[in-house]
Amino acid sequence: MPEIRISVDQLRPGVFIRLEKTSWFEHPFLFSNFKVKDADQIALIKSLGITHVICIPEKSDVLPAAPAKPAQGVPVAEKPVPREVIDRLWEVKKERTRRLKQKKERIALCEKRFNTCIKTFNDILKGVVASQAEAAVAAKDFVSRLTDYFLGDRESTLHLMNVVDRGESAYSHPMNVAVLSMIVGKEAGLSAQELTVLGLGALFHDIGKERLPKKLLKKRGELTRPEQELLEQHPVYGAAMLADIDVFPRDAARVVAQHHERMDGSGFPKKLKGDGIDRLARMVAIADAYENHCNRPDPMESLTPYLALSYMFGQQKHLFDVEILALFIRCLGVYPPGTVVELSNGEVGMVMAVNPKNQLNPSVMLYDPDVPKKEALIVDLADEPDLRVEKSIRLAQLSPEVLGYLSPRTRITYYVEPGS
Numbered sequence: 001m002p003e004i005r006i007s008v009d010q011l012r013p014g015v016f017i018r019l020e021k022t023s024w025f026e027h028p029f030l031f032s033n034f035k036v037k038d039a040d041q042i043a044l045i046k047s048l049g050i051t052h053v054i055c056i057p058e059k060s061d062v063l064p065a066a067p068a069k070p071a072q073g074v075p076v077a078e079k080p081v082p083r084e085v086i087d088r089l090w091e092v093k094k095e096r097t098r099r100l101k102q103k104k105e106r107i108a109l110c111e112k113r114f115n116t117c118i119k120t121f122n123d124i125l126k127g128v129v130a131s132q133a134e135a136a137v138a139a140k141d142f143v144s145r146l147t148d149y150f151l152g153d154r155e156s157t158l159h160l161m162n163v164v165d166r167g168e169s170a171y172s173h174p175m176n177v178a179v180l181s182m183i184v185g186k187e188a189g190l191s192a193q194e195l196t197v198l199g200l201g202a203l204f205h206d207i208g209k210e211r212l213p214k215k216l217l218k219k220r221g222e223l224t225r226p227e228q229e230l231l232e233q234h235p236v237y238g239a240a241m242l243a244d245i246d247v248f249p250r251d252a253a254r255v256v257a258q259h260h261e262r263m264d265g266s267g268f269p270k271k272l273k274g275d276g277i278d279r280l281a282r283m284v285a286i287a288d289a290y291e292n293h294c295n296r297p298d299p300m301e302s303l304t305p306y307l308a309l310s311y312m313f314g315q316q317k318h319l320f321d322v323e324i325l326a327l328f329i330r331c332l333g334v335y336p337p338g339t340v341v342e343l344s345n346g347e348v349g350m351v352m353a354v355n356p357k358n359q360l361n362p363s364v365m366l367y368d369p370d371v372p373k374k375e376a377l378i379v380d381l382a383d384e385p386d387l388r389v390e391k392s393i394r395l396a397q398l399s400p401e402v403l404g405y406l407s408p409r410t411r412i413t414y415y416v417e418p419g420s
Contacts, residue, residue, distance in 0.1 A: 001057040006064045008050055011042045014061030016345075018054040019045075024371045028089035030096070030379060032370065033345065035059070035386050040081070044089075047081045059345065096378045100365060103156070103352055103378075110156040113149045117142070118172045121203065125174075128245065129210050136248045143178075143199035150179050151186050155337045155353050158183075162294070162305050162338025163350075163395065163407050173291060178202035180287035184328050185280070198280045200248070201255025205284055208238030208256070220297065232268040235260050255281045259288060262319040282321040286328050289316070299396050305336040306392035334359040340393040340406065344386075348393065349379070350406040358382050360389065365406060373405050 003018075011017070018033040027048055033056070036042060045053070055064050124142055127135025150157040157179060164171045181202040185195050209217055212234060216227055223231065239257035242248045258272060258281035265273035267285075277285075293308035303311060309329050317325065333354030335341060340350050341364060349364035361381035371377060381387050395403060 004055050004057070004064075005052055006055045007052055007067060008042065008046050009068045010055075010064035010066070011036055011045070011053070012062060012065050013038050013041075015064050016056045016059035016061075018056060019050065020052065020054050022048075022050065024368070024375075028086055028093060030093060030377060032368070035061070040085070044081045044086065047086075093377075097375055100352075100376055100378050101374070106153055106156045107159055110150070110153060110160050114157075114160055114172075114175070117146065117149065118175055121172065121175060125204075125207070128204065128207065128248075129241070131241070131244050133245055133247050136245045139200055139203065139248075140196060143182075143196050143203070146175075146179060146182060146199060147186075147195060151182060154183055154331070158332060159337040159352070162336055171295070173295070174203050174206065176291050176295075177205060177284065177287045180291065180328075181280075181283050183331050184283050184287070184324065187327055187331050188283075188324070194280065197249050197251045197255065198283060200252035201259070201280055202284045202287065204238060204242060204252070205256050205259045205288060206234065206238065207241055208234035208236065211237040211241070232260070236269050251278075251280070254278050255284055257281075259284045261285070263321060264318050266319065277321075279321075279324075282324055283328075286312070286320050286325055289320070290328070300394075302394065302396070304392040304394050305332065305339050306334065306341075309334070309336075330359075333362060335362050335389060335392065337362075340395060340398060341389045342391050342393055343381075344388045344390050348398075348402060348406075352378055355380070355382050362389075364389075367402050367405050369401070369405070376405070 005020070013036050016033070016035045019027060019029070022032065024032055027050075028044075057063060120142060124135050124138050128139060161176050161179070178199050182195055182199050185198045190198060212230065216223075216231065219227070235257050239253045242253040242256060243250070255278060258270075258278050261267035261270065261272040261277045261281065262285070263274055263277070263282075265271050289312060290305075290308055293303045293311065294305055296302045309332065312320065313325060313329060333351075335351045335354070337351050337353060340348065342348050343364070343366075347366050347368075349366040351362045352365050353363040355361050355363070363378055363380050366377045366379060368377065379387070381389070398406075
């Protein structure tokens with residue numbers, strides 16, 4: 001049934017409407033399209049001087065009432081809507097804008113720190129590859145900096161990781177794996193010393209690849225058996241490289257040696273299984289696998305954070321420590337910050353925050369070309385019973401306009417129209 005223009009007198013609870021020819025800034029509602037909740041909402045619409053709206057039957061619970069017959073005699077005056085009701089709605093709208101501004105500022109700071117840390121880590125990595133003891137000491141200090149910078153604001157950190165492009169300077173696989181591992185380690189109650197070992201093992205988990213031919217690492221497509229066997233030695237090479245540095249913790253070298261072992265014994269290089277695998281190595285294994293699912297060599301094959309977690313829990317659960325995997329998912333959320341989703345009303349948005357008590361109902365920033373980006377609406381799905389997440393969307397599937405609008409990161413703002 002097509003959309004129809006109706007009089008506000010035909011409204012009743014359950015009718016889904018769109019306010020026509022009304023700027024988002026001219027009404028106090030969070031949305032310009034919504035399902036009418038009650039008679040008070042109808043009275044509020046009328047009080048704004050709105051006489052007609054667009055009805056969307058396919059999203060409505062009920063159809064509009066029949067047009068009213070012309071009234072005889074003196075019309076009954078509408079009961080005025082209390083001023084405090086309208087003021088409260090406007091305040092909610094302004095509060096959402098304030099929240100968005102604060103989140104963007106935190107993400108911008110997070111991105112600045114992340115880029116700085118990547119440059120620092122690249123220098124440390126060169127020193128460790130050269131077996132320099134001072135580089136190993138610097139690595140320990142660096143892990144402490146990661147803890148201070150990124151574990152305190154998990155949402156901004158995850159947001160940055162999930163919207164960054166592999167070709168940008170803000171992308172670093174070792175850094176991402178380290179921070180993800182440490183987020184889970186902190187949630188698991190690891191001591192400061194254990195977190196340091198975990199961070200070091202995660203940062204240098206692939207250092208053994210420095211000993212492999214560059215041609216092998218760049219090869220696309222299926223590897224030959226000899227090539228695969230050589231690649232599977234990189235954990236051994238990495239652990240040996242770290243063991244050559246006296247001040248490097250032996251526990252961290254063990255994490256590097258075992259990060260590709262799997263709980264069912266199908267991993268490499270030693271086919272370890274179950275409790276035979278170091279617990280910290282099990283954490284790094286999960287973070288590494290998740291990161292690889294989300295950042296595949298071909299961006300079109302990369303999974304969204306939601307799909308990556310779903311695949312790991314649904315199809316790969318036998319490979320990982322199930323308790324740590326469940327903790328990992330709890331830390332990131334079913335829909336991690338930075339995930340682009342489509343809602344049940346057809347609107348598209350980006351997850352800004354996870355609701356720990358109800359992970360299926362995150363806070364989402366909505367794309368609305370009629371609303372300037374800086375005023376974009378954040379909706380808490382837990383407060384909107386008529387809205388739910390229908391599916392996640394890959395960043396590669398978004399138009400530049402939608403991606404530029406939704407991304408809070410400075411690096412993508414060149415997509416946005418001037419003055420937005």
